[in-house]
Amino acid sequence: MNYDFDWSVLWTGQSGQWLLQGVMTTLRLSTLAWLLAALLGILSGALRAAGSKALSRLATFYVEFFRNVPILVWMFFWYFAVPPLLPQAVREWLFHHGAEFWAAISALGVYHGARFSEVIRSGIQSIPKTQLEAALSSGLTVTQAYRLVIVPIALRLIIPSATNESLNLLKNSSLAMTISVAELTFQTRQIEAYTAKALEALTAGTAIYLALCLGIASVMAQVERRYAIPGMIARAGRAEH
């Protein structure tokens, strides 16, 4: 193997700084996108499970269209195809305030919102109807029944698959590099471009992603254990695509 290892490139010069900046950007991007996705997911998931026919149809269309298209295509779509459609003033503001970042957030948020929607919907649907009937017969209105009984249970049921989906979001944030967002994968390639030390750079990037994912997964596993509802865990959240 003809390769001169030089691990010091990771901390000498700018590489360490770049990696740190990359991690920060990845986390910022993922968090904001997650908030958008959670919002869209809860909204559309609830509508699909319990909304009016028309709203349910709309939510279904949103989910079925957005989650069946690759996230990379959405990245390009939101960054290149959407801005020309916006009014001039909005576009100008965007271009001067990190359009690529907002496009990545939109792409990730809308895509994973559709996926969260499925997670939530299957969570709600796996709650036995008897819970809802009992809630209604004890005098709660439909909205109250959902708000006070169904949704809290659903949220606890879906912890494993929601965690899974959130980690998918974190991993998909790596695709923002294709629209020039300087997140972690971008910085890995940057280090490789300026030092030609591909192995070291890739190892650093991979190790950081692993640490983030395994870290979040184990924290959520603890959370799940604490909030587990005995007898109901196995029911919910089959892994959706």
Place this chain on the structure above:
Amino acid sequence: MQRAILVLVTVLLGAAWAMAETTLEKIVRTGTITIGTRTGSPPFAYINRQNEWVGFSIDLVEQAIVPALSRTLGKPVKLDKKETAPQTRIPLLTSHAVDLIAETMTDTRSRREAVDFSLTFFVTGAQFLVKKESPIKGIKDIAGRRVAAQQGSTNAKIIRERVPKTRLQEFPDQPTAFQALAQGQVDAYTNDGIQLAGLKAKSPRPDEWKIVGDFYSYEPYGMALRKNESDFRQLVNLGLMEAIESGKYFELYDKWLGPKGEVPYPLTPETRRFLQMQVVPK
């Protein structure tokens, strides 16, 4: 189980042995030379409207270098093309995935630590591509502005060092960077002048664009090859020298970069002289 191990060892040994051969030996063995080149850098290497992979660099290899190879090695040599990008071309070359990088690669001293270069086959410098109405006139005007560049390019590095206040947006490849400029996400795109001329010429409305700024860098293009391959390098240079001497080079130059070419880019007298002086006596 033992048989599997035996097969694996044989394959690895075979691969190791195969890799001990020189580029010329590989070309003789396979009858093919594999070049790394681009798909979005007109007129050097790009995909045209008929979806063919063509260009000045590709023609130089096909019509100047391959004949020299075929003649010297005594057998016909075929050309195989693979796509490369700034970040990957050197690893792809050193790993034997490609034998020669024939695209728009600048010959620099630091790159010569990793690879060898052929003669210079083109000379240009870095400039900016902007919309016609843009107030940007050169490197003095870009501080604080959004400028697109290709990740890993020499241009990105120079801008980063010389004008750190620039909001540099680095894209994985030229097509994406140009899309960003075309849609206004960035104010300027920086690359070598000739590549900008190519983009401009090939865009739907070339008059919308202008190329501004003095060369803020000197970019001599060379073809990169692996180190310790003097015989191969000799043949590559021979092919180029013969093409310059016989006029074939200027014919190809005219075809791609002449007034009626894909991307008009006049050959200055100094550059012509420089190219001719690279042709050493027999």
Place this chain on the structure above:
Amino acid sequence: MDPRVILSNLEFLIIQGFLGLGVFTGGTLRLALPAIILGSILGIFIGLGRLAGSPWIRIPATIYVEFFRGVPLVMVIFWFWFMIPLLLRIPLPEYGAALMAFVVFEAAYLGEIVRTGIQSVPRGQVEAATATGLTTAQTMRHVVLPQALRNMIPALVTQFIVLFKDTSLASIIGYIDLTKAAQIVNSREIRPFELYLFIAIVYWLCTYAMSRYARYVERRLRPA
């Protein structure tokens, strides 16, 4: 909004980008189909490995799954693209790099599906099989796997859909799939809305068809 750009480039987009039958090595299908088949084969081994008795097999299999589920696919693609040629000194075209990356990556997920599928077969089945004198291997082959396969099919098709969408990532290393084809055309024509919407619809048609099929199979297999 001008659909003509789609029509004039339709051949390149579909024949080259989607089917992979053009001048360049490319094609979404050319990558997706072998990846699904090879990934499933490797996935079965990984899944069985996770259930193995011997920790020498079980622990590496578990590490394998946990590793690939914790890294982005694009990283894995870069690994294969950069490092295999460097480490093994074998030239590797984008197709090979992408295909290997997909197979290795998806096998981790498919392995999990195989594992849960096998684990969903009631213990009674295994006990009955052993009671009738079948060895562990025979039990696995004739009793457990057939039933497990039936349980797994919806989840498997779902994962195949994921793999199909993931082929778009091969465009990042220059493989001319549908996504890359659209980029090439767009950098020439600058009509992103029409082009990216078009390929979104093409992907959607394929994956929607696959997911309808998954639901159909699921309905057919649900116990009465």
